[in-house]
Amino acid sequence: MKNRLKKRWPVWLGIILAAWGIHDLVLVLSSVFVQGSLSLPGIVDLIGQRLTEPGDAVRYLDIAKNGYTAVGENAINLVFYPLYPYLIRFLSLIVPNRALSGLIISRVSFAGAAVLLYEWILYERKCTADAWLGVMLLSLYPFSVFVLGVYSESLFLVLTIGCLFLLRKKRFVCAGIAGFLAALCRVQGMLLILPAAYEMLSLRLGDEKRRFSPKDLSVLLIPAGFGVYLLINYALHGNPFQFLQYEAGEPWYQTTHWISRNIALQYSLSRQHQGLSWIIYLPQIALYFLALCTMLLGVKEKTPVSVILYGGAYLGFTFLSGWMISGGRYMLSCVPIYLILSSVKSASARRLLVLAFALTNVVYSLLFYMSYAIM
Amino acid sequence: MGGLLGWLAGCGMLMLIGILLLLFLRDIHVLPGALAKAIAVTGLQAMAVGMLYLFACMLLRQAMYQDVESAEDFARFIPGGYWQEMASLLKSPAWRSPLTSLFAYSGHFLGNILFGQYLSAGWALAFLLTILSAVLVFIRLRACIGGEGAAQCVFLLLCLPSSVFCFLPGWPPMAALLIACLFFFLGRLIPRRAVVLPRPVYIAALAASGVLSAFSVAALTLGRIG
Numbered sequence: 001m002k003n004r005l006k007k008r009w010p011v012w013l014g015i016i017l018a019a020w021g022i023h024d025l026v027l028v029l030s031s032v033f034v035q036g037s038l039s040l041p042g043i044v045d046l047i048g049q050r051l052t053e054p055g056d057a058v059r060y061l062d063i064a065k066n067g068y069t070a071v072g073e074n075a076i077n078l079v080f081y082p083l084y085p086y087l088i089r090f091l092s093l094i095v096p097n098r099a100l101s102g103l104i105i106s107r108v109s110f111a112g113a114a115v116l117l118y119e120w121i122l123y124e125r126k127c128t129a130d131a132w133l134g135v136m137l138l139s140l141y142p143f144s145v146f147v148l149g150v151y152s153e154s155l156f157l158v159l160t161i162g163c164l165f166l167l168r169k170k171r172f173v174c175a176g177i178a179g180f181l182a183a184l185c186r187v188q189g190m191l192l193i194l195p196a197a198y199e200m201l202s203l204r205l206g207d208e209k210r211r212f213s214p215k216d217l218s219v220l221l222i223p224a225g226f227g228v229y230l231l232i233n234y235a236l237h238g239n240p241f242q243f244l245q246y247e248a249g250e251p252w253y254q255t256t257h258w259i260s261r262n263i264a265l266q267y268s269l270s271r272q273h274q275g276l277s278w279i280i281y282l283p284q285i286a287l288y289f290l291a292l293c294t295m296l297l298g299v300k301e302k303t304p305v306s307v308i309l310y311g312g313a314y315l316g317f318t319f320l321s322g323w324m325i326s327g328g329r330y331m332l333s334c335v336p337i338y339l340i341l342s343s344v345k346s347a348s349a350r351r352l353l354v355l356a357f358a359l360t361n362v363v364y365s366l367l368f369y370m371s372y373a374i375m
Numbered sequence: 376m377g378g379l380l381g382w383l384a385g386c387g388m389l390m391l392i393g394i395l396l397l398l399f400l401r402d403i404h405v406l407p408g409a410l411a412k413a414i415a416v417t418g419l420q421a422m423a424v425g426m427l428y429l430f431a432c433m434l435l436r437q438a439m440y441q442d443v444e445s446a447e448d449f450a451r452f453i454p455g456g457y458w459q460e461m462a463s464l465l466k467s468p469a470w471r472s473p474l475t476s477l478f479a480y481s482g483h484f485l486g487n488i489l490f491g492q493y494l495s496a497g498w499a500l501a502f503l504l505t506i507l508s509a510v511l512v513f514i515r516l517r518a519c520i521g522g523e524g525a526a527q528c529v530f531l532l533l534c535l536p537s538s539v540f541c542f543l544p545g546w547p548p549m550a551a552l553l554i555a556c557l558f559f560f561l562g563r564l565i566p567r568r569a570v571v572l573p574r575p576v577y578i579a580a581l582a583a584s585g586v587l588s589a590f591s592v593a594a595l596t597l598g599r600i601g
Binding site for chain 2 (some may be wrong): 258
């Protein structure tokens with residue numbers, strides 16, 4: 001590990017600076033658009049207004065300050081998983097400002113996610129150009145503006161990429177730990193049990209036919225992470241699935257329907273609410289089909305089946321939600337997309353991909369900073 | 376448009392699940408790689424043919440009567456008492472004939488898994504049974520007359536004028552599966568010999584089947600049969 005760090009730290013530093021740099025550049029340019037001038041107080045103000053106050057950010061900060069409660073209007077904060085807000089709480093013992101702690105955790109996690117993604121693609125494809133393309137696509141993803149805010153996206157990204165990478169390297173114990181933490185961070189973390197089980201079964205029943213080892217049980221840490229969250233529900237309310245009741249109520253009104261009905265509903269809503277059609281509904285529909293086509297491309301390009309399995313499961317699980325308005329943000333963490341798209345061979349296709357991602361990233365980030373309904 | 380997008384989205388996801396299952400069976404050596412690929416191609420062909428038939432029905436109905444509101448509600452754009460009854464049986468199954476009831480109960484069960492989408496489940500089950508039938512016939516024929524001959528035969532079977540019924544919810548896909556299973560087990564008696572139709576003969580047969588199928592689709596949509 002020490003030797004690897006010694007050899008690769010310039011590359012890793014370059015990746016981190018590029019990943020941060022893209023978002024910081026977009027932030028600075030957006031500040032000029034929103035406030036009409038370029039100033040440090042203006043940028044800080046914009047960060048405060050848009051990255052630490054709206055939407056889920058205020059709920060994470062409330063959990064970090066007060067923990068979960070069983071009564072009162074903040075009882076519904078239970079729907080937010082504990083890892084990220086409790087990390088904020090822990091860091092705020094050193095950094096006195098909770099919002100700043102959240103921003104630091106997100107920034108460091110995003111740096112880790114970019115480096116891990118680079119190393120993973122390099123491990124799979126043995127090509128630095130492909131690895132750089134994957135990192136660029138992650139950084140330029142249309143709705144990646146959330147990676148530097150007080151949101152759990154970056155933390156979930158680094159844990160998911162870490163888990164999948166470790167599974168591919170057959171390091172099941174470490175993958176189990178990463179998966180456990182991912183399952184404590186977001187509900188989709190639980191889906192990591194699928195690629196874990198696949199890798200394990202392929203090892204036992206496939207070409208290598210390795211004997212069963214007690215270390216294989218470490219993949220059970222992944223559902224155990226979700227189990228801990230259920231225990232929190234039970235400890236507070238006596239019902240391990242209390243979070244489902246809160247999600248079904250105000251303000252989320254979440255339902256579960258088959259994908260075809262939800263996509264049809266998204267289209268119908270886009271016709272009813274013209275102002276939101278290009279901001280919320282049509283991008284969600286487009287992202288579904290783009291992700292699905294990407295998974296099929298992965299089959300053609302012989303991407304590891306466990307990775308496609310996770311991508312398909314993540315996509316399906318995300319779009320089972322009936323009243324989804326944050327699909328763009330959720331699909332940011334569908335990590336297999338970046339691995340599969342990095343395998344595109346054609347130089348012009350690669351350029352088009354990067355350009356398309358960059359243009360849509362700037363447009364949606366700008367709209368986000370201008371307080372449009374991107375959440 | 377929304378219904379069509381939803382339908383494509385749901386089909387796409389089911390297709391991805393099917394492909395992943397095949398890849399898993401290949402990775403754990405239940406299926407040889409070449410056979411898994413051939414099964415996937417046959418399945419995709421069957422699905423594409425079914426979707427073409429369905430699209431043709433909807434197009435014709437919409438062009439003539441402008442009353443196709445949803446791709447899901449087949450009883451609206453395929454007239455005939457049997458399809459109306461099938462639509463209600465999927466939601467509330469009851470005993471009719473053996474194959475119809477088996478389909479209705481299976482479709483209802485699948486509809487419960489798909490969060491109450493019973494009509495979509497009916498479509499999915501019809502397509503699944505027909506794809507399975509095509510794959511079973513392909514596997515048996517491949518062992519008897521070779522891969523290329525088998526692919527030609529299966530595609531011709533899918534283009535027969537009556538095959539449109541195999542993609543509709545009801546007894547026909549169940550019957551197709553039963554016949555395919557029977558063929559799969561009894562087909563071992565067919566002597567092994569590589570057989571490939573000459574290309575001009577194959578194209579001519581395909582064209583003739585296509586034209587006859589188009590007429591049967593039109594007759595079905597306009598209520599002349601079924």
